[in-house]
Amino acid sequence: MYAYDTITEAVADLKKRGYTHDFNISNNRLRSDNLDxxxxxxxxxxxxxxxxxxxxxxxxxxxVFAIEAPSGTLGILVDGYGAYNDDENTEFVKQLHERIVDRLKG
Incomplete structure (x- = not known):
C-alpha cells in the first residue's frame, strides 16, 4: 500500500500506475464517461x-478508491464525505464503505 499526503498526489500516482478512468456515482451506480x-x-x-x-x-x-472493473479496466473514484456528501448516492457509498470494513476484517 502506498502513502500519500494529498488527494492530488494519490490520483496522479494511481493514474501513472494505470488507473486511467475517472469513475463517478450516479443513480446508485458506478459510471465512467469513457465506458459504455x-x-x-x-x-x-x-x-x-x-x-x-x-x-x-x-x-x-x-x-480515493482504486477500482478494477470486471473487464480489467482500472479507474479512480474520489468520494467526498462529511457535510458535503451527496445524499442521492448515500446508499451506494455506504455499501462501498461496508465492503472496505469487511475487507479489513478478513
Whole structure:
C-alpha cells in the first residue's frame, strides 16, 4: 500500500500506475464517461483505498478508491464525505464503505 499526503498526489500516482478512468456515482451506480457501461456496488473490485481528513475543514475530507472493473479496466473514484456528501448516492457509498470494513476484517 502506498502513502500519500494529498488527494492530488494519490490520483496522479494511481493514474501513472494505470488507473486511467475517472469513475463517478450516479443513480446508485458506478459510471465512467469513457465506458459504455455501469456497475452495481458488487460488480467491481476495490484494489486500494486512501482516506484523507482535512485538519480543520470538513470539505477536505475524502476517500480515493482504486477500482478494477470486471473487464480489467482500472479507474479512480474520489468520494467526498462529511457535510458535503451527496445524499442521492448515500446508499451506494455506504455499501462501498461496508465492503472496505469487511475487507479489513478478513
Amino acid at each position: 457501461t455501469h456497475f452495481g456496488h458488487d460488480d467491481f473490485e476495490i484494489k486500494e483505498v486512501y482516506r484523507f481528513e482535512g485538519p480543520s475543514d470538513p470539505a477536505d475530507e475524502a476517500v
